[in-house]
Amino acid sequence: MSRKRTVYSAEFKSKLVLEVLKNEKTLQEIASANNITPKNLQNWKKIFLDNAEIAMEPSKAVKDYKEDLLAAQEQNEMLTKIVGKMTVEKEWLEKKLKSLDSSDRKQLIEPKLNTLPLTQQCALLGLNRSNLYYKKRENKKKEEIKTQINHIFKDIPIYGAAKVHQQLLEGGFKVSLNTVASYRQQMGLKAVLAVKQVNTTIPIKEHKKYTL
Numbered sequence: 753m754s755r756k757r758t759v760y761s762a763e764f765k766s767k768l769v770l771e772v773l774k775n776e777k778t779l780q781e782i783a784s785a786n787n788i789t790p791k792n793l794q795n796w797k798k799i800f801l802d803n804a805e806i807a808m809e810p811s812k813a814v815k816d817y818k819e820d821l822l823a824a825q826e827q828n829e830m831l832t833k834i835v836g837k838m839t840v841e842k843e844w845l846e847k848k849l850k851s852l853d854s855s856d857r858k859q860l861i862e863p864k865l866n867t868l869p870l871t872q873q874c875a876l877l878g879l880n881r882s883n884l885y886y887k888k889r890e891n892k893k894k895e896e897i898k899t900q901i902n903h904i905f906k907d908i909p910i911y912g913a914a915k916v917h918q919q920l921l922e923g924g925f926k927v928s929l930n931t932v933a934s935y936r937q938q939m940g941l942k943a944v945l946a947v948k949q950v951n952t953t954i955p956i957k958e959h960k961k962y963t964l
Contacts, residue, residue: 760788768793769800849877858883897927898935905936909944 771782772793783790806813849857857877861884863870874881900923904916911919913933920927936942 760792765796766800769797772797846876846878854879854883894935897925897931898939900925901932901935901941902939905941912943 768782768786772779779790779793783793857879860877861873871881900920901916904911904919913929913936917929917932
């Protein structure tokens, strides 16, 4: 069980220090009589003498205190403004970073930056650290199908999704019609009509008109 620390009042300390300054008793005698250590008396005496100027000229002490307090307040106001400015800038940057794609934010990470750990960098960018070690798997089958779709389009651009799907099935590719249509849309491929359709709603001026 820890021993409770004794707290001495300022009045008690001042009384003993004044007794020491009288030189009527030794430091050891005063300490023994009051059940304290001589080291405590020495510390109290030093503090008392260091602050004796305050007792002799209290107005100067009050003036110095006010000046220090004013300087501290000015510094506090300056730091508050700086913190406020940095907070606004940080919130603005966070909003801009959140609008970026996760892959773009991932490129901003600097693994070799010693001053800012990876964990903190990820937290600032709103990224999960596990994403740094994730490598996207390449779907070879998907790329093969897309390549074949592109070849069919170059050879026969008039084919739509259904015709292309049939060509893929005949070529040994197992794929659904919806998947083919989706891939073509991703690749920006559209069937090119071989013959331009005739618009029958617009009359030809050279043709004779018959009226009743």
